[in-house]
Amino acid sequence: MYGYSFELITGPMSCGKTEELLRRIRRCIIARKKVIVVSPEVDTRAKGDYIESRNGLWLDAVKVKHSIQILSLVKDAEVVAIDELQFFDSNIVAVITQLMKEGKKVIGTGLELDFKAEPFGSMPELLCIATEINKLHAVCMKCGCENATRTQRLIDGKPADKSSPLIMIGGDETYEARCIKCYELPDVKKKTKFVDLKVLQFDRK
Ligand SMILES: [Zn+2]
Structure with missing residues (x-):
């Protein structure tokens, strides 16, 4: 087994x-294992029914809306690869636990932090039940160091405000990796309040 x-x-x-x-x-394919690749339907980056990495490699992937659907899809598979785990609903924790009980090898990827640098979806629980964790770092797009651990959201080239929605679909936002020193999360609400107050005081004079 x-x-x-x-x-x-x-x-x-x-x-x-x-x-x-x-x-x-x-590697699993070379080892003649039956592999199935699953990705969430919400992932706007992937086109069609395959996952595409940034270096152009691609693989057939089944799009799934609810994590519970994975259980019926993977019956014969020995290896279940799941991309973008942060986008799945909270049942994903129980689903992966069940897959492990069935003796399967699960390989997953996921953003651990959202653009606000807060834990993304069920990633904290998934990090707890994982049997092996591989934390990768990126190159910081601002200072060039190799310790980028955060995902910076930019809207029109400027750091996105704290109040912008967690998942933007069809927006013109971009993302880049940044280190902890270069990462920015402005709080426009606070700033606006402060400015308004000053304007108000000025008007009264
Ligand atoms: Zn940096």
């Missing part, structure tokens, strides 16, 4: 998570 495991590859945007996932999938 193929021993169970849950290998979790995590880190910020552009750290090579999907490339690492594809490398591991390729």
